[in-house]
Amino acid sequence: MTSFQSNRLADGGLVDRSAPLNFSFDGKSFSGFKGDTLASALVANGVKLVGRSFKYHRPRGILTAGSEEPNALVELRSGARREPNTKATTAELYEGLDAASQNRWPSLDFDVMSVNQLFAPIFVAGFYYKTFMWPAKFWEAIYEPAIRRAAGLGRAAGIADPDHYDKAWAHCDVLIAGSGPTGLAAALAAGRSGARVILCEEDFVLGGRLLADGGMIDGLPAAEWIARTLSELAAMPDVRIMTRTTLFGVYDGGTYGAIERVNDHLPSPPEHQVRQRLWRIVAKRCVVAAGALERPIVFAGNDTPGVMMASAMRSYIARYAAAPARRIALFTNNEDGWRTVETALGAGLQIAAVIDARAEIAPEQRSLASKSGFPVLHGTVSGIDGGKNGVRKISVSLTGGARAEVEADGLAVSGGWNPAVGLTSYHRGRPKWRDDIAAFVPDGAPPGMVAAGAANGAFGLGACLREGFAAGAAAARDAGHGNGSGSTPVADDQAFSLTPLWHVAGKGKAFVDQQHDVTASDIELAQREGFESVEHLKRYTTLGMATDQGKTSNVAGLAIMAAVTGKSIPETGTTIYRPPYVPVAIGAFAGHHRDETFHATRLTPSHHWAAEQGAIFVDTGLWKRAQWYPRAGEKDWLESVTREVKAVRSGVGFCDVSTLGKIDVHGADAGAFLDRVYINTFSNLAVGKARYGLMLREDGIVYDDGTTSRLAEDHYFLTTTTAKAGLVMQHLEFCRQVLFPELDVQLTSVSDQWAQFSIAGPKTRDLLKEIVDSSEDLSNEGFPFMGAREVALRGGVRARLFRISFSGEMAFEISVPARYGEAMARNLMIAGQPFGVTPYGTEALGVMRIEKGHVAGPELSGTTTAADLGLGKMMSTKKDFIGRVMAGREALVAADRQVVVGIKPTDKTRRLRSGAHIIPKGQTPGPDNDQGYITSVCYSPTADQWIGLALVERGRERIGEIVHAHDPLRGEDYDVEICNPVFYDPDGGRQRG
Amino acid sequence: MRITCPFCGERELGEFTYLGDAKPMRPAPGASEDEVYDYVYLRDNIAGVMDENWYHGGGCRAWLKVTRNTLTHEISAVEPAAGAGARQVAK
Incomplete structure (x- = not known):
């Protein structure tokens, strides 16, 4: 029912x-x-x-x-x-x-x-x-x-939240906030000049106060004028009108934030549609036609249900045909409040009385009162008799001291109007006080923005139309358009006489901020306790800090503060205005960037093949990389990874390493350029050879590493770590463009162009012979360790082949154009079947690099020097390079630095975990004797025990020493032996063979 | 904020990466540790107009010298870095 x-x-x-x-x-x-x-x-x-x-x-x-x-x-x-x-x-x-x-x-x-x-x-x-x-x-x-x-x-x-949110950009010459008379007039003027216009209206109907207050414009009733205006605007192809859209923020360079409630007016969004859309609008000019907000008068009981803003009462009666009360009283200090009387009478509602705080009222109003039979009481409202069921009786203090009571079931209140100064003040513009309207108006608006109409303190309908039209025309001109045709819409201006009245002193709670329950006496108390500054007042009382940001309360609050401190309102000042103008859902800011689309996902060229193989993937930055390839019957990851390592060390395996950053370096000075960015020398690298390179930051700390090959006299192919791919590109471009512009060198990012696979194990050459064209010499002499050159594959595809090894095995890395990446993986499986080829993931890759003592991300931690990593000898003394001078600072070359060593537990059955602190044997763990920590660990199938790398103070002098590993996080304490970090094939015979 | 890239035109802040003050020049090879220390670490904290290095990583990958007022965010000039291909675009 x-x-x-x-x-x-x-x-x-x-x-x-x-x-x-x-x-x-x-x-x-x-x-x-x-x-x-x-x-x-x-x-x-x-x-x-x-x-x-x-x-x-x-x-x-x-x-x-x-x-x-x-x-x-x-x-x-x-x-x-x-x-x-x-x-x-x-x-x-x-x-x-x-x-x-x-x-x-x-x-x-x-x-x-x-x-x-x-x-x-x-x-x-x-x-x-x-x-x-x-x-x-x-x-x-x-x-x-x-x-x-x-x-x-x-x-x-x-x-x-089950709904979707969208984010979008829009660009225009003139952005208009608000579709009242000011906004529509601005749109007409700008649109007629041919400017690209976007008009945002918060409401779902266009017209602003015209919808409730009506009026005659150009001889037409407001509704007809709106219809005529909208049809003219609709015919302009470059005018876009967005309803249900609130402009909430102003950002640098003419960028504005707006929230469009696309489907909030429906139970749920239609299929494939978004709930809300966050707009970033870039506009050459902005006209703020956001109107003004009617302000309350603070008196005892002013929060009783049935007490309503006078203009809101007009809206409910005229726009929605809904009567907030049957017998209405009006409490006003200004002319405008009286319009509510006319609206209510026009709708057949009763007026109980008008309580007017002004000393004089206009004769027309007096005759309206006598004609309609309601009293006009000069005075103020001092209390409300009522409760949860509404207003019953209103107590009035008459000018001169007498008291009166008015029976009514609703009270309309008008304390005047505050221009909506939010948008114009978001760049720390401080609104300025205007005595004639007793209100703050915009001052110091952000560049390109201007307020017009009621938002600028012009309250008459005719004035709004004139200001709006002029502002729209000026904005279009400033944006490079000429004058449009047509003239300013014309309407009468209403009188606006106001006697400022903020607070009626009396018994009972008088609310300033109704959302945060801040009363007039709270403000007086704050002043007595010394919180006089408006910023202190705000924080101490929470005035204006609710979700409405004090739109109906801030000015009244500071007016009361001004009164108790004996200062003027402009002396008291306003708090700083901050966006958003209305609350904006976090979902709208996130847009589609949530859950699996929180960030972009990058797939390696062989991803789909790896997924078919049942690979377990790991997120590394944006990438999904195959971590290991479980087989039926394997009970956990360790069993799978151990199998993969053993297969590589005894036969052949391959791993997709396409995630490495890849940069082509071209130009006559390519070698000289690389000499300046790497600590070691590349200009003397022979064509057809690869070399491991290490680069520092300018402060002397290691930045990145990778192998770089010389494919031609003026062409190097540089690789970076996966994590630093983008950053190294940015760094190298900085070196090239800003630091060394005199060098003839060009950089091209080719990370996405090449699919790269590491093929490793003693049977690598056997497998490669099945893939590479038979004319290519893959013998140890024809393609020695650290060789690099372009080769033809069977079938004619050109590939880049590098004889480099991260695993310590005989190994190659092969690059093919990315579109052949998946085919390469499939072909390696087919061609490798006779040799028992085994795909391996990043875990096995990591195990083999730890066994071999190669440093990686955990050791390149942003705190280590080349010498810390055991690579100090690579630092050339014959040339300048990035980081050279700073790397020589006292603390970076100190003898007691923590350096990379190997560690193994004295109890061979113990599992290691990275992060454990290294403490000298026999000492109680603490910050004073903390000598480093374990950086990388793995179970080594080759050594049949857990091994690790660690950064340990003077570590290289302490090979063989037993130290204590202290892991308070997991509650573990055990002894480890410091050892050489190269656990596997220390003389490197396997990778050269 | 919006930056007018000399190669790509006016683009949104999100396409750019900020590095910092463009004034310090990398000392020539052979400079003393003190000179390099100044270059690496010491920066003026300017309240007002300054030249800054910005990278158009979301566009043409040019490094740009952007003249910006740190108080108002007003950008008064944008120039390509010396090695960004300026000669090709200069008329």
Whole structure:
């Protein structure tokens, strides 16, 4: 059963009465219409109580009709799509919408935490700081969990978001924020000049305040003028209008952030569509036509449900045909508030009274009052008699001291208007005060941005149109377009007379920031305790720090502070404005970069073949690399890896090493260039030869290593480690372009162009003969150790062949164009069958390099020198190279440095783990006697025990010494022997043979 | 932030990598340890306009000298590094 829409007006409004929609709020069923927001549908159903407040759990109703709403926050949707702190005032109604109120237990009507109100005297500003000081250990265990349970806002879903979010770029000449009269006029002017225009509107309907306030423009009723304007704009191919899109941030170089709620108005996004889209818009010029926000007047009981901003009341009545109350009182300090009286009367609602704080009011208003039969009371509202069911009676302090009471079920409040200065202030622009409108207006907007209309303090309709049109035309001109045709839309300007009034002193809680429950007395208390600066005030009281960022509270708060300190409002100043203008879901910032698409994935050329083989893959940076290839019956990774190592050492195996960075170095000075970036010399490398190279950072620490081959007089082929591939390219380009521009050398990244395989083991040559064209000489004489040259393969494909070994075995690395990578793997399997060829993964590769004592990532740790790695002799003394001078500094050549050594446990059955600290035997482990740590470990099938590499103080002088390995992380302590790091074939006969 | 690459045109910040102050020049071979130390470690902390090295890694891989105001992020000039192929694009 859905309830009758008790407060829906008989006619009018922009809702579609032919499209009823059912929804539920706190489990109760209601109905509304297409075109409603959740808030307007609740208003139409006579619902006044929509939430409990953050700190005191006071009953709260709907205050506004826009994204500035502090109170009407709900949990929208259920299950994985449940979204807390959603503003009912911007949530579009859809069939089946499901919302729940927040901050109440067990129910909105009966909330046990509202006893907090009885303790209100202790819940004052700085309450947390003062109360939960000690004992310190109570904070995490007791205070924080209790506070979070009691306070908090809505509950997050707690499970993964099932929806997709998108990110996109857009570019334009003129970006316009807002589609009220100012924004539409700006779009007309810019669009007519031929400029590329993007207009973003937060709402789902275009028109801004015109939708509720109407008016006549160019002799047409507002609705007709909007329709005419939109059809003109629609005919312009370079004007793009984006609804449901909020401009939330301003970044350098004319870049703007916008959030588009693509499918938030539906129960769930249609298939293959995104929920929201994050836009980065690059615009030459930006016109901020974001309008102004009506501000409350702070008085006792101003948070009672039924107290609403006067303009919001007009929106509900005129735009949504929903009556927030039947008998309405108005409390205003300005002319504009009176429009609510006209709107309410026009809709057949009763006006109980107007309480006007000004000394004088216009004769037209006086005659309206007498004609319509309601009293005009000069004075202020001093209290509200009412509660969770709404306003019943309003107490009025009349000018001159007398008191009066007004019976009403709703109170419209208008304290004037604050231009929306957020966007214009995000680059630390400080808005400036204008006395005539008693409001801050933009000042110091970011380059290329200008505010117009109400956002600039021009509140009349005619002024908005003039400013908007002029700003749009100027923006288009600045962006390089001429003047457009057509003239400025014309409308009358309304009078705007205002007597500033921020706070009515009196008994009872008077709320400044309703979302964070900050009262006027909290601000006064902060001042008494010395927190006078607005930045201190904000942090001490949490004023303006809720999800609404104080859109309805900041200015009132600092006006009250100004009053108690005796300063003016501009002297008191504003806090710094920071994006985002509205809350933006983290999911939108992440976009598609989540789960398996969190980052790009790079697959080796033989990946699909390896997957067919059942390979286990490991993530190394962006790459997926085959880690090992399990076979049926093998009980764990160690058994598979051990088999792979033994197969290589006794027969032949191959491994995809395409992930290495590969760079072609061309040019007459290629050798001279390499001499400057490597510690060793490459200019004297013979054509057809490869050499291991080590490069340092300019500070003398090892940067990267790899083999580089000379394929021609002016052509080297350089390889890097997998991890540093991109960084080395960047470093070498820096050396080439910035440090040594005089050299004739060019660099080409060819990492993705070549598939590279290591083929290793005593039967390597037998296997290669099946692959390589028979005319190629692969004998030890024809292709000696460290030889490198291009060869033809059977079938004609050209390959690069390098006789280099990382495993210590007789080995080659072969490069083929990447498109042949998978075919190469398959052919190696077929051709290698007679020799028992075994594919091996990165684990076996690692085992064999540790057995051979080769350094890799764990030793190239960014703290080690060439000498630490045992490669000090490679450092040429005959030339300059990057890092040469700094490598000679005292501490980097000290005798007690930690250097790479081998280690093996004295108990041959013990497993080693990297990370264990090396401590001299017999000493108690501690920072004073920590002499290094274990960097790499493996089970060596060759030695039949665990072995490792370690960085140990003076290690090379201590071969044979027994030291202590201390591993507090895993609670292990054992003895290890320091040994030569080359465990396997120390004289290198196998790789040369 | 947006940088106008002399080779590629105006591009978004994400395509570029920042290195730092472009003023220190690498000392000639044979320079003293003190001179090299200054080059490697000592930097002015400029509040205002400075020349910086940026790398267009997401584009043409040119190293650029970008003149930027560190207070406002305003970029007043972008020049290719001496070895970035400037002669070819110079008119």
